[in-house]
Amino acid sequence: xxxxxxxxxxxxxxxxxxxxxxxxxxxxxxxxxxxxxxxxxxxxxxxxxxxxxxxxxxxxxxxxxxxxxxxxxxxxxxxxxxxxxxxxxxxxxxxxxxxxxxxxxxxxxxxxxxxxxxxxxxxxxxxxxxxxxxxxxxxxxxxxxxxxxxxxxxxxxxxxxxxxxxxxxxxx
Numbered sequence: 001x002x003x004x005x006x007x008x009x010x011x012x013x014x015x016x017x018x019x020x021x022x023x024x025x026x027x028x029x030x031x032x033x034x035x036x037x038x039x040x041x042x043x044x045x046x047x048x049x050x051x052x053x054x055x056x057x058x059x060x061x062x063x064x065x066x067x068x069x070x071x072x073x074x075x076x077x078x079x080x081x082x083x084x085x086x087x088x089x090x091x092x093x094x095x096x097x098x099x100x101x102x103x104x105x106x107x108x109x110x111x112x113x114x115x116x117x118x119x120x121x122x123x124x125x126x127x128x129x130x131x132x133x134x135x136x137x138x139x140x141x142x143x144x145x146x147x148x149x150x151x152x153x154x155x156x157x158x159x160x161x162x163x164x165x166x167x168x169x170x171x172x
Contacts, residue, residue, distance in 0.1 A: 004037040008038060009170035011035055012057065016161045025158050026059035026069060028078065032165035037170060045099040045111065047168075054082050086143075086151050092118050111137065117146040136169040 011032040017025040034053035038046045045067045056078050059069035070078070099113035107130040115124040122145055128137040143150050144161050152159040 001041060002039045004039075005035060006033055008101055009035075009037055009168065012167045013021075013054065013070040014060070014082065014165040014167070016163070018159055018161050026066075027061070027063075029060055029065065030054045030082065031057040037168070044100045045102065047097040047098070050089075051087045051095055052083050054087070055079055057170040067165045082152055085119060086148060097124065107131070109135075115141075115146075117141070118148050120146040122146065130172060133171060134169050135172040136167065138165060138167045140165050 011034065012035045014032040015030065017027055032049050032053055033055055034050040036048050040046065056070060056075040057065075059066045061069070094116075096111055096116040099111050100114040101110075103110045109128045110125070111128060112123070112125050114121050124139065126137045126139040128130050128135050130136075143164060150160045150162050
């Protein structure tokens with residue numbers, strides 16, 4: 001039974017800004033530092049992600065990494081907002097996924113399952129593709145579907161879109 005964690009796999013969350021003052025904000029690439037993904041013999045998948053382990057990897061500009069854009073203080077402030085005020089990680093420390101169906105052959109798999117996030121469970125469908133020796137799956141999540149209020153500041157003139165993109169990549 002293959003088991004992956006942050007030493008062999010990667011989990012990223014991409015956030016996108018909006019609002020009147022979005023020009024002074026940043027799209028972000030966040031990295032989940034503590035997680036496990038288990039692939040069982042029956043091809044089912046079980047994954048656990050620590051909500052409190054999201055860290056700012058880098059800001060994004062025009063869809064590309066923009067390293068050096070954020071100061072260490074800004075990173076810490078953003079991480080605190082995400083963990084404490086958006087995900088409420090003390091109350092909801094774990095994000096979980098369990099597949100109910102995996103179909104496909106060759107370099108594609110259609111995966112269906114249940115995502116548990118912020119105390120809510122919702123069905124989830126995603127497509128995983130293999131390229132250059134890695135499987136990558138990407139899915140958009142609508143935060144309010146899980147009872148999450150997207151981050152907002154300055155009376156709503158600066159905010160994060162309700163949709164975030166989650167990308168998981170592992171060897172295979």
